[in-house]
Amino acid sequence: MNVILRELKAHWKGILFWSLGMIALIGSGMAKYDAYQSTGQSINQLMAQFPKSVQIILGISGFDLTTAAGFYGLLFIYIAIMAAIHATLIGSDMIAKEERDKTSEFLFSKPISRAKAITGKLLAGFVILVIFNLVTTLSSIYMVQYFNKGASANHDILLLMAGLAFLQLIFFSVGAAVAGINKHQKSSASIATSVLLLTFILYFVINLNDKLDFLKYLSPFKYFEAHAIITNGLDPFYMVLSLIITVVLIASTYFTYSRRDLSV
Amino acid sequence: MxxxxxxxxxxxxxxxxxxxxxxxxxxxxxxxxxxxxxxxxxxxxxxxxxxxxxxxxxxxxxxxxxxxxxxxxxxxxxxxxxxxxxxxxxxxxxxxxxxxxxxxxxxxxxxxxxxxxxxxxxxxxxxxxxxxxxxxxxxxxxxxxxxxxxxxxxxxxxxxxxxxxxxxxxxxxxxxxxxxxxxxxxxxxxxxxxxxxxxxxxxxxxxGKIIKTEKISDLLENQTKRFRIETAMKADKKDFAIKGVDDLSITDNSVTFLFRGHLNDIMREIAKLDLANISIEEPDLEEIFLHYYQK
The missing domain is CATH 3.40.50.300 (P-loop containing nucleotide triphosphate hydrolases)
Known part of the structure; x- marks a missing residue:
């Protein structure tokens, strides 16, 4: 419990800044919807004239941008990448910081096993992810409702946020696993975010080329695409796959971090 | 325990x-x-x-x-x-x-x-x-x-x-x-x-290896001595080719060295020399330490 409280105290400023950042992202994003909405169907027609590749890169493919829910769907990929970056950094920071800041000698000369320390840190990280998701969910519901003039989009938003939670878990565990295995902790965050970036690039590459569809399992962004979630709900296969990836990566964090020499 | x-x-x-x-x-x-x-x-x-x-x-x-x-x-x-x-x-x-x-x-x-x-x-x-x-x-x-x-x-x-x-x-x-x-x-x-x-x-x-474990008192009192000798004639390095002698320094008639071993052994050898002066001192731990590490 002491480790959890210590980590939460150490991260409270970060939680605050990221929360404000997400509120600003969603607020400013949805503010643009006002302009799109006033154009009527002409904006959808205009967007449809863009080449398919441009539509994919802009993330506008398949959305009705004249509805608040459709426009929010367009925003979701930006929310997802922010959440993934945040989760990756939190995951790697939780595990890497003791060695990076040279406090590992202090902590692990105390009567605490490495497994117990990891548990405390991961639980603190989980609490931070929940706060991030709650802030994102509440600000999304509020902002969409504020601009929405049609049917309620709350159900769609909640489904998207559930998908976001799975993405957060995957990238949180990616960050933790990288820091668990990496002995040079100053590079853990950059290695973990490089993995994230690769999966994000892969997401676009797969969308641009149908022949590469078989690679979709390598990019968690493909598991929780806004259009698919709004149309068909969350895919149970991807939910289970996400949980398996998370469990395997977290287990590897415990395994590697508990067995290796600490850098002091 | x-x-x-x-x-x-x-x-x-x-x-x-x-x-x-x-x-x-x-x-x-x-x-x-x-x-x-x-x-x-x-x-x-x-x-x-x-x-x-x-x-x-x-x-x-x-x-x-x-x-x-x-x-x-x-x-x-x-x-x-x-x-x-x-x-x-x-x-x-x-x-x-x-x-x-x-x-x-x-x-x-x-x-x-x-x-x-x-x-x-x-x-x-x-x-x-x-x-x-x-x-x-x-x-x-x-x-x-x-x-x-x-x-x-x-x-x-x-x-x-x-x-x-x-x-x-x-x-x-x-x-x-x-x-x-x-x-x-x-x-x-x-x-x-x-x-x-x-x-x-x-x-x-x-x-990486422990080369000696001793009581501080043993280490200081019994084992190693610092000899300072002055001889009437110019000293010869060969006279001090004795087991246990270390850190030997000869300058004209002055000789200093650390000795580790049985004192009778070294005293028998020294007695053969034409001595002008001799002092036998307790080396401090620093000297003993260097004595081990200079090898």
Whole structure:
């Protein structure tokens, strides 16, 4: 419990800044919807004239941008990448910081096993992810409702946020696993975010080329695409796959971090 | 009872040597010195004992329990002060010490009282942020966090760096008090006068191997002597080609050397010379230390 409280105290400023950042992202994003909405169907027609590749890169493919829910769907990929970056950094920071800041000698000369320390840190990280998701969910519901003039989009938003939670878990565990295995902790965050970036690039590459569809399992962004979630709900296969990836990566964090020499 | 016992404890960093076949026995109530130059393996031994590193061979027990199986349980009764202290950014000294105390099963009131007592003795301002403290004051925080739970075993790795002489003296007094109350102390240092002042027994470590374990008194009184001789004729190096002679220096009629062995042996040889003067001195630990390491 002491480790959890210590980590939460150490991260409270970060939680605050990221929360404000997400509120600003969603607020400013949805503010643009006002302009799109006033154009009527002409904006959808205009967007449809863009080449398919441009539509994919802009993330506008398949959305009705004249509805608040459709426009929010367009925003979701930006929310997802922010959440993934945040989760990756939190995951790697939780595990890497003791060695990076040279406090590992202090902590692990105390009567605490490495497994117990990891548990405390991961639980603190989980609490931070929940706060991030709650802030994102509440600000999304509020902002969409504020601009929405049609049917309620709350159900769609909640489904998207559930998908976001799975993405957060995957990238949180990616960050933790990288820091668990990496002995040079100053590079853990950059290695973990490089993995994230690769999966994000892969997401676009797969969308641009149908022949590469078989690679979709390598990019968690493909598991929780806004259009698919709004149309068909969350895919149970991807939910289970996400949980398996998370469990395997977290287990590897415990395994590697508990067995290796600490850098002091 | 043996508080620390290592048997052929070995640690390699990949192919690089850390420590090799370290056998060490620290008995209850001892102040056990551990000396050697930088890179000899002192910190590696300590970090392996504390479970920060995994041994590549051999075994070690503390309080009779295997260090690899009972680490957290053993560390309930260990206080550790590393050579360099690093703490969390933005924390006040008191918060760090309370965080440190929260890991131990000792009563909260007891540890809080100890924190106040120890910081009073060391003249440490607990309300300051650790980032704002000087290195010496950070080291004081280290001393308090190492002693606040009144551990049965105190492990100190080059503990006095950054402490002024007055605080060093207070620190040594604190350690002696803890020792009188029953604490066993493992004191690693390359400052030999500290070890000389504090310890009952000393292990000398060189290139990862313990080359000698002796009582401080034995080491100082019986084993090695510094000879200074003046001869009537110019001295010849051949006259001192005697087993046990080391660090030989001949300048015209003056000869100095360290001798380690049976005194009768050297005296018989010296008696053959035409002596003008002779003095036989107790070398300090520094000299003995160099005597081992220059080989």
């Amino acid at each position: 043996n508080i620390i016992e290592t048997k052929k404890l070995t640690k390699y960093y990949g192919k690089a040597r850390g420590i090799i076949d370290v056998d060490m026995t620290v008995e209850e109530g001892e102040i056990y010195g551990f000396i050697g130059p930088n890179g000899a393996g002192k910190s590696t031994t300590i970090r392996t004992l504390l479970g920060l590193m995994k041994p590549t061979g051999g075994s070690a027990t503390i309080f009779g329990k295997d260090i690899t199986k009972y680490g957290p349980q053993i560390k309930q009764e260990i206080g550790y002060l590393p050579s360099e202290v690093f703490y969390y950014d933005g924390m006040k000294a008191i918060d760090l010490l309370k965080y440190s105390a929260s890991f131990y099963q000792k009563d909260k009131k007891f540890t809080e009282k100890r924190i106040q007592e120890l910081s009073g003795i060391l003249d440490l301002d607990l309300s300051k942020k650790i980032d704002d403290l000087s290195y010496g004051n950070k080291k004081k925080v280290g001393i308090v966090q190492g002693l606040l739970h009144q551990p049965k075993l105190i492990i100190l790795d080059e503990p006095t760096g950054g402490l002024d002489p007055l605080i060093q003296q207070k620190f040594f007094n604190l350690l002696k008090e803890e020792n009188e109350k029953g604490a066993t102390i493992l004191f690693s240092s390359h400052i030999l006068s500290e070890v000389q002042k504090m310890c009952d027994k000393v292990a000398i470590i060189k290139e």
